[in-house]
Amino acid sequence: MIRLEHVSKSYRTSTRPALDDVTVAVGKGEFAFLIGPSGSGKSTLLRLLLREEVASTGDVYVADLNVGRLSQRRIPQLRQRVGCVFQDFRLLANKTVSENVAFALEVIGKPRHTIRKVVPEVLELVGLEGKADRMPHELSGGEQQRVAIARAFVNRPLVLLADEPTGNLDRDISHEIMLLLERINRTGTTVLMATHDHAIVDSMRRRVVELQLGQVVRDESRGVYGVSR
Amino acid sequence: MRASFVFSEVVTGLRRNVTMTVAMILTTAISLGLLGGGLLVVRTIDRMQQDYYQRVETVVYLSADISANDPGCTSSTCSALRGQLESAPGVQTVIFESRQAAFARFQRIFQGQPELLQLARPEALPASLRVQLSDPARFPSIAKAFTGRPGVDRVTDQGEYLRQLFRALDGLRNATFVIALIQALAALLLISNTIQISAFTRRAEVGVMRLTGASRWYTQLPFLLEAVVAGVVGGVLAIVGLVIGKVAFVDRVLAGVFEAAIVPRIGYADIFSVAPILLLVGSVVAALTGYLTLRLYVRT
Numbered sequence: 001m002i003r004l005e006h007v008s009k010s011y012r013t014s015t016r017p018a019l020d021d022v023t024v025a026v027g028k029g030e031f032a033f034l035i036g037p038s039g040s041g042k043s044t045l046l047r048l049l050l051r052e053e054v055a056s057t058g059d060v061y062v063a064d065l066n067v068g069r070l071s072q073r074r075i076p077q078l079r080q081r082v083g084c085v086f087q088d089f090r091l092l093a094n095k096t097v098s099e100n101v102a103f104a105l106e107v108i109g110k111p112r113h114t115i116r117k118v119v120p121e122v123l124e125l126v127g128l129e130g131k132a133d134r135m136p137h138e139l140s141g142g143e144q145q146r147v148a149i150a151r152a153f154v155n156r157p158l159v160l161l162a163d164e165p166t167g168n169l170d171r172d173i174s175h176e177i178m179l180l181l182e183r184i185n186r187t188g189t190t191v192l193m194a195t196h197d198h199a200i201v202d203s204m205r206r207r208v209v210e211l212q213l214g215q216v217v218r219d220e221s222r223g224v225y226g227v228s229r
Numbered sequence: 230m231r232a233s234f235v236f237s238e239v240v241t242g243l244r245r246n247v248t249m250t251v252a253m254i255l256t257t258a259i260s261l262g263l264l265g266g267g268l269l270v271v272r273t274i275d276r277m278q279q280d281y282y283q284r285v286e287t288v289v290y291l292s293a294d295i296s297a298n299d300p301g302c303t304s305s306t307c308s309a310l311r312g313q314l315e316s317a318p319g320v321q322t323v324i325f326e327s328r329q330a331a332f333a334r335f336q337r338i339f340q341g342q343p344e345l346l347q348l349a350r351p352e353a354l355p356a357s358l359r360v361q362l363s364d365p366a367r368f369p370s371i372a373k374a375f376t377g378r379p380g381v382d383r384v385t386d387q388g389e390y391l392r393q394l395f396r397a398l399d400g401l402r403n404a405t406f407v408i409a410l411i412q413a414l415a416a417l418l419l420i421s422n423t424i425q426i427s428a429f430t431r432r433a434e435v436g437v438m439r440l441t442g443a444s445r446w447y448t449q450l451p452f453l454l455e456a457v458v459a460g461v462v463g464g465v466l467a468i469v470g471l472v473i474g475k476v477a478f479v480d481r482v483l484a485g486v487f488e489a490a491i492v493p494r495i496g497y498a499d500i501f502s503v504a505p506i507l508l509l510v511g512s513v514v515a516a517l518t519g520y521l522t523l524r525l526y527v528r529t
Contacts, residue, residue, distance in 0.1 A: 050440070072445070079442030092433055103434075106234045107443035155441070 001159060001190040002026040002049060007058035009044055009214075017056070018044040020214040026192055026207075028158075031185045033201050034194040035225060036211035042194040045211070046161050049192075050082060051075050063158050080108055083152030083160045083189075087167035089144045091136040097147050098123065098132040104151045118154060126150045126180055142173035146180065153184055160184060162193040166200060174200060198225040238434075238451035242427045243458065249423045250459065256419050257463025257515065260412035261507045262470045267405035268503045269471070269495055274398050276493045278391075282365040285387040289314065289358040289375055292382050296356040300327045306380035314360055317374065319367035324359045331356065355382055413514070420459060420515055421522040424452050428526070453519045460515030464508040471500050 003025045010017040019041045026032050034042050047053045048060050051067050060067040065078050091100050098119050105115045123129050126146040136144055145165060152160060162181065166174035178200055185191045195201060201208060201224060208223030209216060243250045291299075291307065299307050302325040314323045326334075332351040339345050362368065365388045372384040428435065438448045479495055480487075487494045 076442040076444045079440060081442075084440055090433065090437065092437065103437060104441040106231060107438045107441055107447050109231055109444075109447070112231075151437075151441075 001028045001030070001063060002192060003059075003061040004045070004048075005059045005061075007048065007055045007060055009041075009048065009053065010056050017214050019048075019055075019211075021058070022211075022214070022216055023058075024209055024216055024219065026190055028190055029185070029188050030207065031182070031191045031204075032193070032207040032209055033204070033223075034192060034209050034211065035196070035201060038196075039213075040211040041214040042211055043163060044214075046084070046163050046192070046194055049159070049161060050084065051078055076108070080155060081158045083155070083157035085145070085148050085152050085160070085162040085165045087164040089136075089141075089148045089168075091144055091147055091151075093136055096133050096135055097128060097139070100136065100147055101151045101154050104154055108155065110155075122150045122154045125153070125183070140173070141169050142176060145169065145173075145177055149177070149180060149184070153189070157189065159190045159192065162191065162195075164195055164197075165193065166195065166197050171199065175203075178204060201225040235447070235450050235454065239454045239458065242431065242451055242455050245430055246423060246426055249419075249426060250455075253416070253419045253423045253459045254462050254466065256412065256416040257459055257511060258466035258470065260409055260416045261464050261467035261511050262474075263405055263409035263412055264510065265467055265471050265500075265503045265507050266474070267402055267409055268506065269499055270398070270402045270405060272499055272503075273493060273495060274395065274402060277398075278395060280493065281391050282388060285365065285391060287360040287362055287368050287371055288385050288387070289360060290355045290382040290385070291357060292380050293355070295380050296328045296354075297352075299356070300329060301325075302327075302356075302358075310375070310378065310380055311358055314358055314371075314375070317371060319362050319364050320371070321361040321363045323361075326357050326359055328352075328354055328356045416463070417514070417518050420456050420518045423459070424456055424519050424522045425526050427452055427455060428523070449523050452523055453516055456515040456519030457512050460511035460513075461508060463515075464504075464511035467507050467511075468500065468504045471503070472497070475500060 004022050007019055007022045008017050009019040022041070022045070034045065036042055044053065048055055049062055049067065051070060054068050062078060063081055065074075065081075067078060070078060092103065095103060101119050101122060102115050105118065110118075120129065120132065123132055126149055128143060128146050128150065131139065131143065136147065139147065145168075149160075149165075160181070165181070166177055169177060174197065181191055181193065182204075205222045205224070208218065208220050208225070210218035210223075289310070291310075295302075295304065295307050298304070302308055302311055307325070311323055311325060314320055328351050331354040332349070335349060335354060336346055339349075360371065362371070365386075368386045368388060372386065375381050376384050435448055475495055475497075483492065486492045
């Protein structure tokens with residue numbers, strides 16, 4: 001589902017490449033953690049998958065799309081297949097919970113009757129069925145992240161990318177968010193989550209891909225955060 | 230494409246920066262109004278030119294000898310001149326005016342001033358061939374061909390005085406266009422600025438749109454439409470302004486000039502024939518400005 005082949009990415013402002021000859025593949029329906037210290041290249045890798053950046057060398061594939069070769073016009077096709085969630089939620093403050101979720105469908109031109117049917121379903125999936133009309137500022141951090149996940153998932157993407165989704169949340173809430181991501185993963189969606197969170201990685205026992213200085217230094221199918229700990 | 234969604238985004242955008250929106254619309258309206266005014270001046274000048282040049286004549290004054298001795302232009306010199314003028318290119322009609330006829334006309338023109346008439350003698354007025362040109366611009370070639378010929382005293386062009394008048398009017402028109410242009414530049418910068426602010430205040434929405442795979446049209450059309458709305462509303466205001474200007478100013482101040490048919494009247498038909506140009510220029514220029522701004526400043 002996700003494939004990087006000898007991918008390097010250098011920025012003009014930096015002497016060291018952000019990614020250095022990375023080859024990694026994540027299969028359909030897989031759940032994988034992307035770990036490593038700050039500056040190891042996790043976010044760069046996610047940005048390449050979304051075509052926010054283009055690799056300097058090497059090929060990036062998502063589903064059947066060669067991401068680096070996509071024309072500007074076809075980038076939306078990629079992004080409609082890839083949902084993403086961030087540490088800072090990125091909800092629209094002036095829209096209600098259900099409007100925030102519906103927005104993701106409206107902007108890709110989905111018909112209104114579909115939106116009316118799908119939004120309550122996905123809010124139920126993330127456990128926010130009673131809070132459709134709340135504004136984001138009326139919700140807790142965990143609830144806001146649930147809205148963000150609902151928005152990322154409402155168009156049934158093939159891949160869900162999560163960049164430190166629990167970075168702003170305490171341990172119990174983080175655990176709930178992980179259960180939710182697992183539930184989404186069980187629907188067949190590939191999940192790739194970049195994180196610093198030792199406890200979560202250790203407790204989930206899922207595949208772990210570790211980056212250091214832009215290189216893959218570890219790739220274990222049922223890993224923990226730090227082997228040296 | 231869901232039109233209702235795009236339009237609600239446009240309305241939100243215009244409302245959110247209402248002061249900028251008003252400034253953008255007013256500046257656009259003023260520049261389009263000046264452009265419309267300039268276009269109306271051009272139409273009026275063109276009509277005046279046609280009208281006036283039809284009336285002006287090129288005059289070939291004949292020598293003292295012909296003036297005194299040939300009251301019917303029957304001498305060989307005079308009739309040869311007349312024949313050559315008639316066959317010259319661009320000449321419509323040639324009329325001979327004898328010294329007596331010239332004096333009669335002089336008396337008619339100055340009948341209100343008997344002192345002047347008492348002083349005047351027919352001998353002071355030359356006979357002439359009065360030439361009506363189909364194209365007033367042909368005067369120089371006529372003047373060149375006939376000046377200095379036997380029997381010709383001098384060749385004059387009444388159009389020369391008109392040209393001075395129209396040069397002044399052309400200056401007025403050019404000044405209007407220059408002001409319109411400067412104003413248009415201000416309007417363009419304001420439109421560009423408003424779109425940037427609009428895009429900035431909506432960066433969260435645009436960010437979500439990009440990440441959820443909205444097409445370029447979905448993300449940018451609302452901004453483009455905001456600019457076009459400003460252009461069109463500005464155009465409509467400019468047209469309203471021209472109508473008000475006609476009723477409240479031009480018709481009153483220039484009433485006498487219109488009565489005397491010195492300047493052709495500016496009608497509603499004139500304003501409405503300029504109106505589509507203003508709307509078109511307003512919307513197209515606004516859209517182009519919007520498009521370029523989005524291209525240059527807003528990431529997709």
